[in-house]
Structure formats: structure tokens, C-alpha cells
Amino acid sequence: MWRAVRFIIIAAVLLVLAWWIGGLPGNVTAVSGPYRIETSVPAALLILFVVALLLTALLRVLGGIRRAPGGVVAWRGGRRQRLGEMATQRGLVALAAGDVAAARAEAGRARKCLGDTPLVLLLTAETARLAGLHDQAQEAFRRLAQDKDMGFLGHRGLLRHSLAVQDHEAAGDHVLAAERAYPGSAWLQEQKKELAVRRQDWPVALGLTRDPAEIAAFAVAAARASLTPQHALAYAKKAVKAAPGLAPAVVAYASALRQAGKPRAAKKALLAGWKVAPHKLIAASYLEPLATSLERAQAASELAAARPGHPESELILGETALAARLTGEARRHAEAALAAQGDDGRAADILARLDGKPAQAGSESAWVCEACHTRCADWAPVCPHCQRPGTLAWRARQPDAAPA
Numbered sequence: 001m002w003r004a005v006r007f008i009i010i011a012a013v014l015l016v017l018a019w020w021i022g023g024l025p026g027n028v029t030a031v032s033g034p035y036r037i038e039t040s041v042p043a044a045l046l047i048l049f050v051v052a053l054l055l056t057a058l059l060r061v062l063g064g065i066r067r068a069p070g071g072v073v074a075w076r077g078g079r080r081q082r083l084g085e086m087a088t089q090r091g092l093v094a095l096a097a098g099d100v101a102a103a104r105a106e107a108g109r110a111r112k113c114l115g116d117t118p119l120v121l122l123l124t125a126e127t128a129r130l131a132g133l134h135d136q137a138q139e140a141f142r143r144l145a146q147d148k149d150m151g152f153l154g155h156r157g158l159l160r161h162s163l164a165v166q167d168h169e170a171a172g173d174h175v176l177a178a179e180r181a182y183p184g185s186a187w188l189q190e191q192k193k194e195l196a197v198r199r200q201d202w203p204v205a206l207g208l209t210r211d212p213a214e215i216a217a218f219a220v221a222a223a224r225a226s227l228t229p230q231h232a233l234a235y236a237k238k239a240v241k242a243a244p245g246l247a248p249a250v251v252a253y254a255s256a257l258r259q260a261g262k263p264r265a266a267k268k269a270l271l272a273g274w275k276v277a278p279h280k281l282i283a284a285s286y287l288e289p290l291a292t293s294l295e296r297a298q299a300a301s302e303l304a305a306a307r308p309g310h311p312e313s314e315l316i317l318g319e320t321a322l323a324a325r326l327t328g329e330a331r332r333h334a335e336a337a338l339a340a341q342g343d344d345g346r347a348a349d350i351l352a353r354l355d356g357k358p359a360q361a362g363s364e365s366a367w368v369c370e371a372c373h374t375r376c377a378d379w380a381p382v383c384p385h386c387q388r389p390g391t392l393a394w395r396a397r398q399p400d401a402a403p404a
């Protein structure tokens, strides 16, 4: 409403002005040298108006040019920012693709354009790590760790490095710092577990896993390292519960029960373990307290009765019979083990010794890492080659490796 009124008022004023100018009497004469311009007053006023308009436009253009240098700087700054961001993105992609050379080139470009922003530091650090330039990576991770928002990534890089170089003390510090920077991270739980394993701090490692194979491995190790029979018993019980077929767990449980003065319970535990998965470690533990070879042969038949016909049952019967000079029994069980195709060289050894030949090479079965397939003579909570916990499993000899 007000705008309409204002428009009408302005239009009326302009109309009156134009009418007044149009009615002005007289002439305007301009003389310059030989030129002489003569015009009416209204025309002269119109010319004056047009000249003023042109002058204003000219001044505006000049002002724009004067302000231009600041504009160029701002435009160039924005371009640098964009180039830096693009280099960072390309660098991260190259990093993910494992292209070290490209990642390094982009990291350098990003650093030139953006300086040491947290993202550029991360790219620089990860690229240096991939290239094997550990000092450079460490330096970038250290600076990244000081960032309020991305500090976790810095501590993460430092922790990974200290674990790799087995600096457990520094790793412990970085775990705490990373925990402060990002509480409750699942990745950190894994790292804490790895650190506990490296430190052989089995009770702590046990508290950081839910995987039954890892629980059994850590619990056996904790039971073996326990200073009191009560602790050993509690850990061994946990190990057997997590992996009833793991012979070292069964044996650890039986040893703990014996130490706690419960030999009958120990025997029961070994028989239960044999029922699940017969193993020579269980047999050795079962026969250990017995003094004479006849007692041992008798005990072997108790054990074998828990899993009749199993090659391990036949082998332990054959071996104890041989030791007790029950040659007929020994031959019968060794041949039964061979017939069951579960022999790993021990049945052949029994038969060779019965025939007065030299002893055969020992057992060809072994503890084999399920992750890296390394073969080990003794069980360990962590694979000695790939350092993964709970991966060693008992594997019988490969059928194709049988001697002709």
C-alpha cells in the first residue's frame, strides 16, 4: 500500500518537474573557438543529466578496479584450498590402493597448499608408514596426537608403531592416551588385548576376549603362570569349559586338581578329556603318577575304555604293553592303530622295536597354526610365528606324507 502511494507521489513530482522544465523560456549558448552550440533550456538540462549519469557509471568502474587486488588474493586463496583438498582426497585414495609413490606426491602437494592440517598430517603419516619411513611417520603422528579432534588417530598410529617395535612401555602409554581421546573404541580393545599378550599378562588378555579358542589359550597360560593352586584351578577350569577338546587345557586342569589335593577329580577330568579328544598329552598326565610299567599298562586300559577303538587308545595300549614286555598285546594294538589309519609313526615304531629294529622317527603329528600353518612341536597360547592367540590345533600327519 505504502509502496503504491510512494510510486504515485514520485511519478507526480517527476511529471510536474518535466512539465516545468519543458516550459522554461530562453536559450543556452555554448561557444568554444569556432564552434557554437545553441539549444533550448530543456534540451540543455537533458544533456547535463545524461553526462552526470555517464560520469557516475565511469566512477563505479574505476572503484571496482581499485578494489580488485584484494579480490585476486581471495580468489587465489580459495583456489589453493580447493587444490589442497583435491590433493588430500587423491592421496587418501592412493593410500587405500597401496600406491606409495602417488600417495607421497599428493601428500606433498596437499601440505604445500594447506599446511599441516590434521588431515594432511594423517595422510603424511600413513604414507610415510607405508613407505617404511618410520621416523617421518612418528613425527607426523606425534603432531596429529596434539590435535583436539583428531588426536585419537595420532595415538593410534603411535600405538601401532610401538607394538610393532615391541616397545611395550610406550604402547601402554599410547593405549591410555587413545582411551582418553576416544573412550570405548572396539579397535582399542583389540590393541589392549594384543599388548597384554605381548606382555604375557594372561589374566588381562583373558578379560579382553570372548572368543572360546582365545579364552582357552589365555586361561591355560594363566593357569600355568599362576602362583597359587586356587588361581591355577580357576583358570584351568575356565580353559576346559571354553575348549573341552584342547589337551593342554585338560592337562592343566588335572595338574591344578592334583596340586589342590584332588587326585580322583584329576583322573576324572583326564578321562572326560580323553572321551572328547584322545591325545598323548592326556595319556602322559594320566600315567604320570604311576610307578611300575604294569600299573601303567593297566591305567592305559582304563583310559582306552573311555574311547575304545580310537587310534590314540590303541597306541597308548600298545606303548604301555611294550614297556611292560607284553609283546603280543603290544603287536595287536600297534596293528589295530595302523588298521585305523590313525598312526603318525608311533605304531610303526612299536612294531620295529618288537622286531628288534632301530626306533623309528618320532610322531609326525604336530600343533599347527590355523592362521599361518606353522607347525610346532609344543602347544603355546600364541602362535610363535604369526603371534595370533588360540590358533594352534593338533593335526595328525598328512596322509600324502606317508613313507612308501
Ligand SMILES: [Zn+2]
Pocket: 369, 370, 371, 372, 373, 374, 383, 384, 385, 386, 387, 388, 391
Ligand atoms: Zn600362526
